[in-house]
Amino acid sequence: xxxxxxxxxxxxxxxxxxxxxxxxxxxxxxxxxxxxxxxxxxxxxxxxxxxxxxxxxxxxxxxxxxxxxxxxxxxxxxxxxxxxxxxxxxxxxxxxxxxxxxxxxxxxxxxxxxxxxxxxxxxxxxxxxxxxxxxxxxxxxxxxxxxxxxxxxxxxxxxxxxxxxxxxxxxxxxxxxxxxxxxxxxxxxxxxxxxxxxxxxxxxxxxxxxxxxxxxxxxxxxxxxxxxxxxxxxxxxxxxxxxxxxxxxxxxxxxxxxxxxxxxxxxxxxxxxxxxxxxxxxxxxxxxxxxxxxxxx
Amino acid sequence: xxxxxxxxxxxxxxxxxxxxxxxxxxxxxxxxxxxxxxxxxxxxxxxxxxxxxxxxxxxxxxxxxxxxxxxxxxxxxxxxxxxxxxxxxxxxxxxxxxxxxxxxxxxxxxxxxxxxxxxxxxxxxxxxxxxxxxxxxxxxxxxxxxxxxxxxxxxxxxxxxxxxxxxxxxxxxxxxxxxxxxxxxxxxxxxxxxxxxxxxxxxxxxxxxxxxxxxxxxxxxxxxxxxxxxxxxxxxxxxxxxxxxxxxxxxxxxxxxxxxxxxxxxxxxxxxxxxxxxxxxxxxxxxxxxxxxxxxx
Numbered sequence: 182x183x184x185x186x187x188x189x190x191x192x193x194x195x196x197x198x199x200x201x202x203x204x205x206x207x208x209x210x211x212x213x214x215x216x217x218x219x220x221x222x223x224x225x226x227x228x229x230x231x232x233x234x235x236x237x238x239x240x241x242x243x244x245x246x247x248x249x250x251x252x253x254x255x256x257x258x259x260x261x262x263x264x265x266x267x268x269x270x271x272x273x274x275x276x277x278x279x280x281x282x283x284x285x286x287x288x289x290x291x292x293x294x295x296x297x298x299x300x301x302x303x304x305x306x307x308x309x310x311x312x313x314x315x316x317x318x319x320x321x322x323x324x325x326x327x328x329x330x331x332x333x334x335x336x337x338x339x340x341x342x343x344x345x346x347x348x349x350x351x352x353x354x355x356x357x358x359x360x361x362x363x364x365x366x367x368x369x370x371x372x373x374x375x376x377x378x379x380x381x382x383x384x385x386x387x388x389x390x391x392x393x394x395x396x397x398x399x400x401x402x403x404x405x406x407x408x409x410x411x412x413x414x415x416x417x418x419x420x421x422x423x424x425x426x427x428x429x430x431x432x433x434x435x436x437x438x439x440x441x442x443x444x445x446x447x448x449x450x451x452x453x454x455x456x457x458x459x460x461x462x463x464x465x466x467x468x469x470x471x472x473x474x475x476x477x478x
Numbered sequence: 479x480x481x482x483x484x485x486x487x488x489x490x491x492x493x494x495x496x497x498x499x500x501x502x503x504x505x506x507x508x509x510x511x512x513x514x515x516x517x518x519x520x521x522x523x524x525x526x527x528x529x530x531x532x533x534x535x536x537x538x539x540x541x542x543x544x545x546x547x548x549x550x551x552x553x554x555x556x557x558x559x560x561x562x563x564x565x566x567x568x569x570x571x572x573x574x575x576x577x578x579x580x581x582x583x584x585x586x587x588x589x590x591x592x593x594x595x596x597x598x599x600x601x602x603x604x605x606x607x608x609x610x611x612x613x614x615x616x617x618x619x620x621x622x623x624x625x626x627x628x629x630x631x632x633x634x635x636x637x638x639x640x641x642x643x644x645x646x647x648x649x650x651x652x653x654x655x656x657x658x659x660x661x662x663x664x665x666x667x668x669x670x671x672x673x674x675x676x677x678x679x680x681x682x683x684x685x686x687x688x689x690x691x692x693x694x695x696x697x698x699x700x701x702x703x704x705x706x707x708x709x710x711x712x713x714x715x716x717x718x719x720x721x722x723x724x725x726x727x728x729x730x731x732x733x734x735x736x737x738x739x740x741x742x743x744x745x746x747x748x749x750x751x752x753x754x755x756x757x758x759x760x761x762x763x764x765x766x767x768x769x770x771x772x773x774x775x
Binding site for chain 2: 210211212214216219261265268288289290291293294296297301302304305307309316317318321324325328329332345358
């Protein structure tokens, strides 16, 4: 692996797409409308979480085949959470990834079921991924890691706190707890899933990758808040300025915009520093951290 | 095991309750309102699916400890599906198990997240159930069985077809396909999960239990349709006559009430007949079939 991870982005994205195509039921499969909507919801997006899984796999010098199910599963959980978060009873968003949200393109009931079915599929494919060269114990560990991160003590819990926090003024600690659950848990899971495919990994390496994941997860969310202020709908592919309209506490609202930006930069630097023990092999995750830091959407 | 399975119902129900209490996050755990609502949603109910798991375990002479996670997981999936099905965008029900539905007792967003979190927890506990004496391969097989039954090719798919069928006139074959997905898949999964805990089980025994599960699943649904006509809200714990009000095709509407009752009776008899190879050991599942056949709610 001499070329930068950047040179392999398209390859990994198309690898993910092939796996999504393989695992998602055909759009013609009974019930066709539901399966068509599940595929619709999975189109587009930055595929950041699967890329994190594959980049961690490169750092650990694992064959990508061992990462395919994890990459697919984290994307399915992410997409399901977007479909449900966009519902009228939740964030009530009409636009996602530059297109109508699933409940707009189909209907609310279908969107609820799309999210439900995508979540189930994430666990199903981890369990059914027999050709991966992973042991049953490794795949079972992956089910547990994914469930911990996605559930009520992770992502779903974070979304509940986020909704309850609308119109409330949060402290920095409360805001951080919210985002560690809502966004951070699943980003950390990307790293933990890659680690779960390698039984020989040292505790030190595991801890380093987990620290990287925690820093990136929080930095990503701070950046999201900053982009919501500085970005526009065209580059975001979703409505900008929503946080202020919804009276949400954000990093800029709690600490001020310049301090929020400084905190994000600090976290990105911390993430990079935690990878020192991997020496040159760290490049894929270092590149991804810089790539995320530079994003405009 | 000399006494009838009936004598052990309460024991199994309290065993399930203890396991739910153990696996559900405490109601005080962050985020407290979500976890309180998850526990609220899990209260009450007939616990039919867990009882099927335990009864199958008795027939196979397995220690109940090996069935605990499966019993808990099927109940969590069942409860999550009820919480989502009751939402205004779905069946729009105010009453469930004789109490306000979760979105009525809390709010819609919370109910969506309660369902999401309960689904995740079902997979999490199967993966995390280390004291069960089950191998990793067995627990992984259980994740796969549960996901197949719960997902878009099973229960979630059936719910999508059910919603799309409102106001439509279905053929008997269409109605049967709907219910094999919506209700049948998860009832069959109860039997398949019990089988997954015993690697020594013959293909013949597996097939017999699966056949029992399929018959019971369909019979149960036909009975549901019949009870919707003949029952009342007090004994049902939910609104009666909803099928007709929603212009839903039901077994009575498609085949007439007497023929629907006869078909259910036939299926219950078929379920019982499939257990002949277990001889006297079949009693728990035979008793449960009769118990279901006699239910008034």
